[in-house]
Amino acid sequence: MSYSLVLFESSGRVVYKYNNKISPFNELVSNIVNETYTELDSRFFTFSGHHKKFYCYKKENIYGGLYFDVVTTIDNERIRRTLLSVLKTYEHLEEDDSKEISEKTKKMIDLQFEQLMKYNTDKEDTAKAGYSSEDAKKEQGSDAQKKSSVASTKSKTPKTGKKKMRRWNNGEIVDDNADASELDFSKDEELRANGGNRDIDFDQNAFERENDLVLVEELKNALDDEDEDSEDESNSNGGTFRRGFFNKVMSYFGGEVDLNTLSKQFHDQLITKNISAGTSKTILDRIQSQFGKKKTVSLEAFKSALQVELTKILSPNVSTDLLFEIKSKSEKGKPYVISVVGVNGVGKSTNLAKLAFWLLQNNLNVLICACDTFRSGAVEQLKIHVNNLSALNKSSASTSKINIFEKGYGGGNHVVATARSAIEHAENEGYNVVLIDTAGRTHSNAKLMAPLKKFGDAANPDKIIMVGEALVGSDSVEQAINFNNAFGTKRNLDFFIISKVDTVGDMVGTMINMVMATNVPILFIGTGQTYTDIKRLSVKTVVDMLLK
Incomplete structure (x- = not known):
């Protein structure tokens, strides 16, 4: 499968590339300039060309773009989250605005993009094998249990020649041929100094490392940073960012929530269902006009109005006999x-x-x-x-x-x-x-x-x-x-x-x-x-x- 990722500035300067394939992105830049793309949300858009599917996410003055073959099992939302995570990682680690991206940043971005492509490959392999992803998880869980069982059995097998066994009955030793000094810690000055905590020996090799990348916590911190762009946009929309939790609670209990918020949520949903952005906007504008000057509405009322509108669109206006x-x-x-x-x-x-x-x-x-x-x-x-x-x-x-x-x-x-x-x-x-x-x-x-x-x-x-x-x-x-x-x-x-x-x-x-x-x-x-x-x-x- 052909795929590539690139980060570039508004000036056109490429700051990062994965798979070293820049030329196909000329078509992406052309579509951005001419605005001949399909808008999935205000910062996320897509288009198809020359047997490739392009996606792009813009965050401030930096673009994250990727492409792969048109046939893919990855949904738009997973791609959007990956591109946003990649851009946030770049911003978090490249604050010094240096011209060359650091090796640490490259490894962290590589890891995120490889996980996206691995997810796509796993889904394709599962589909080809003829069973669902749930079946695959069960099978993996079964394999893990088998391995755990084998490991447990091995760990319970006594090691001969290293430690002698003792026999116990009702809490008392009835047969002791071992050295009792191994159980006596009363003379361990170091142990008492540490408050009774004995150092535990462990094998450093037991901890997995992926491409020598021990930056998990730093990556988590980068992705957990608040997305200021999203907050600004939400606040400019009548303070919906601050009222997000309240809206969810009110919606759950049948209360009324902000009409614009509901409209945006259903707009995003319709787009994920393959409805074009323009068509989705037209439909939801009709729904909003039905509520007149009302600024809040219940989720049930909005969804019911949308259901009626979609039914009206698809119902034939001529005889189909x-x-x-x-x-x-x-x-x-x-x-x-x-x-x-x-x-x-x-x-x-x-x-x-x-x-x-x-x-x-x-x-x-x-x-x-x-x-x-x-x-x-x-x-x-x-x-x-x-x-x-x-x-x-x-x-x-x-x-x-x-x-x-x-x-x-x-x-x-x-x-x-x-x-x-x-x-x-x-x-x-x-x-x-x-x-x-x-x-x-x-x-x-x-x-x-x-x-x-x-x-x-x-x-x-x-x-x-x-x-x-x-x-x-x-x-x-x-x-x-x-x-x-x-x-x-x-x-x-x-x-x-x-x-x-x-x-x-x-x-x-x-x-x-x-x-x-x-x-x-x-x-x-x-x-x-x-x-x-x-x-x-x-x-x-x-x-x-x-x-x-």
Whole structure:
């Protein structure tokens, strides 16, 4: 796994580096200057680029930045705490403002960063082994007990030739062949002078040292120092720092607490759930406006208002009864056309196949149109899906059918002609639904997005569904907006399918990001790799995850 850490001043001077990789941080500096990052809180921000995930924390005039591979098991809060600890360690030990960082400071910072990377590696290894972290802890505890038992057994084994044993009965020695002088301390002048405390011999090697770093207490003192920046910020927010303990007690017993404090706490929580900072702020501004001029509110009232707001955002404002619309159009002898769009790699073809299986299970005839004529192997991939679905359909009681319509590979005009021919073929052959697979395209590339309008005008699908990825985070806002606007002023996206939801746990904020940005509802979510892993959105389940 590739990773590196760097500390640098606002002037650009690097004061510390780990792993000796400075060049990737040029991109970090560029994003800081241009403010093209995602703000996780007022001093902590992140962005992704070139298969790397960057994080940065600013404390006064010094920045702490790190990166590693995009795929990581470390949560944002652990990274934030590590960067803050590193910066506090540097400030505590480098107060003389020397140009060269001391070896002691380097060792202490190295230790903290290595612990973060070790935590990531341990979690990955545990996941690969197929058991939870709790299981791993139990196993470690079991091993420790075994070692302790062995050590205890060894320690109880008498050492021959060094000390003779005595036999005791009812507090009296019944057999004594040992030297009694070993038990007589009455003549020990040194012992009496020390008040009866006899020096205990111990082995210095029994104490572990890590990289000759015996600075644990000093490191603890550095990290325990009060964070003046945090205190100043809290005090400027209506004195919430001084009232922190009072607020917690009042919240616990159902009393009212500061509205701004509650809003900030839920803002941080929503961000950890993958909701973008801007979207989170918009939602919480709405909540605060509901309380009018009130400055305090109970936790229960605030949480209830937030729950209602999130539910309202995710609840569809249009009918999601596709089956009714499909059957209504089929009665007129016309196929129902659905076009699937999205960026590269989100799982368009896979989710199109899942959608096809769902339609087959509802006894509808499906024709899949291969209009991804740019990516090599795209048509062949769809053929495999169709063959698999056809075999599954024959083994079930369904009387429906599925086939593929393709005309090979070609350019933009070829795509339009293929779509038109597929719709005409479906009408003649009695297919109820035409599912059109399209090429993946980068949402920020205007040249690649432009052909979507021409395609939409020519195919005129009944529904345009965008496949979004639950993993993408705050970038989902720009993706959703750009695809929603790509079909011109007279046409927009109709639904989202959010893929890979099974990979993010309770970090389901991408759904809120995309719906808030476009007002387009979510039709299905993808929860796995099989054709049956497609489900209707449960709004209540998602809201509970966000507030958990």
